[in-house]
Amino acid sequence: MAELIPVAMIGLGQWGPNLLRNLREGGDFQVAALCDRDAGRLERFAPLHPGARLYSTLEEVAADPVIRAVVLATPAGLHEEQAATLLRAGKDVLVEKPLAMTLDGARNLVLLARALGRVLMTGHTFLFNPAVQRVRSIIDSGRLGRVQFISAQRLSLGQVRQDCNALWNLAPHDISILLHWLDAMPTSVVARGLAFHERHEQEDLVMATLEFPDRRMVSLQVSWLNPVKVRAMTVVGSERMLVYDDVDQEKPLMLYDRGLSEVSAPTTDGSFEHFRLVVRPGPEERIDVEKREPLSLEVAHFAECIRTRTEPTGSGDAALRIISVLEACQRSLRGGGVPVVPEPV
Ligand SMILES: NC(=O)c1ccc[n+]([C@@H]2O[C@H](COP(=O)([O-])OP(=O)(O)OC[C@H]3O[C@@H](n4cnc5c(N)ncnc54)[C@H](O)[C@@H]3O)[C@@H](O)[C@H]2O)c1
Known part of the structure; x- marks a missing residue:
């Protein structure tokens, strides 16, 4: 049996205790x-x-020589500076999303970790979600045909953040999933949002449209001002469609063999052939998903990367691409919805 890795857990607020439980029990x-x-x-x-x-x-954690690894679940605005301090102190670090609040800041961290030979992982939990992985394999298998459109909604009542808006708090999840599924960067993003309370300047609601190569489009909506929890993503392919509902414990993944078909409709005067689109109804299929807690898989992956000295999934350049898309959305938001091209990584 491999030796246990001495770890420190920093940040015991809402989320940290979930990580702590998995560190304890893993x-x-x-x-x-x-x-x-x-x-x-x-x-x-x-x-x-x-x-x-x-x-x-x-x-104090940084100065403790016993500690080899650190898991950081503090507010987003602190991640960059805190992770840098820990890396410089020789620790391997799992930092919660978002890795940093700017692409430059995130890039500095990734380069620092590489220069020091430390493991730097970002907590993109959904990349360890068996349902998300299942969707990727369905897309790869070609069952959906060509993916044309994805809609993503991540809505709930709270938790309202003071140090970032709903985009930086919630959208890292959707963007990590979208980039994984589509295996590409958006060519352009447009984002609009609203801060509903005058004295709280952070946007509670953000809606973004992301254009991907090959005429693929994504609609993304995040909000912490919604009466019920919604975690839904719909993938529309040229052959079939799929709904991933992370709130639905019984049927998280449904495949629909439905779509629109072109039929020829001769004109009454017989002058030229005419086409129209008609609904192609079809059956639905519940897709089985392995029931494993994504966070336990994430924590186990962190341990494996520490032992093998490898760059973790969703980290390095992959983490930078996520921040690049977030930053592009933020710039569009500040510009009142102007189209912005995400910076290449
Ligand atoms: N991966 C996920 O699914 C997921 C889910 C929720 C939150 N998160 C992320 O986890 C992080 C924490 O979120 P949360 O909801 O737990 O926030 P929170 O505000 O509830 O908790 C933050 C904790 O950090 C502590 N803290 C703040 N500054 C500190 C410092 N300088 N030194 C030591 N402790 C400090 C606070 O006292 C608090 O206990 C955020 O980055 C958030 O984005 C990730």
């Missing part, structure tokens, strides 16, 4: 330290990890 890590600037959060999770040191600052 069998690859030994939780050597917990860190949060909020003493109440430390007190709450310390009893589950009797041997772990408790720190209130990241610098």
Whole structure:
């Protein structure tokens, strides 16, 4: 059995405890330290990890020679600086999404990790989601035909962020999935959004249109001001269609053998042949999806990359492409919806 990797968990807010549970239970890590600037959060999770040191600052974690790896689940605006400090201290780092709030910042981190020979992973959890992987294999198999359009909706009531808008908070997930499915960068993006509360300047709602090569188009909607949780993506192919609903435990993936077909319709005066589109109805099929927690797969992948010294899935250039698309959407948003070409990575 491989040696356990001493790890520190920084940030024990809403999300950190999920990562912590997987670190504790996964069998690859030994939780050597917990860190949060909020003493109440430390007190709450310390009893589950009797041997772990408790720190209130990241610098203490960086200076602890026992710790080899760090998982960072602090607010997005802190990621860049904190991850750089930890990499420079010789730690392998799993940083929650988004990796950084600018492409330049993310690129600096990726280059720093490569220069220092450290593992830098971004928590793109959905790339470890068996349903997302299943969709990719269905697309690759050609069952959908040519993918023409994808719509993505990620909506819920809260959690409202102070340090970033709904785009940077929610869309990293959709963009990581879209780039994985379409295996390409958008050629142009347009984004509009609204901040509904005057004194809170962050957009609660963002709607974006992304154009991909070969006449493929994506509609993306993210919001933390919606009465119910929606996590739905529809893929429309030239042959079949598919709906991935991450909220539906029973039927997360449905394939529809439906579409529009061209039929010839002779004109009444017989002058020239005419075509029209008609609905092609067809059966639906529930696609089985392996029931494994994506986060446990993500944490196990981090351990494997630490042991084999390899760049993790969804990290390096892949992580930069996600930030490049986010940044392009943000620039379009600030420009009132002007088309923006994402910077190449
Ligand atoms: N992968 C996913 O599916 C997923 C889901 C939710 C959140 N996230 C990401 O996780 C991160 C955290 O989100 P959250 O909802 O837990 O936020 P949160 O605000 O609930 O928690 C952040 C925690 O970090 C602590 N903290 C802040 N600054 C610190 C510092 N300098 N040193 C030590 N501790 C500090 C806070 O006290 C708090 O406990 C965000 O980047 C978010 O995007 C990812």
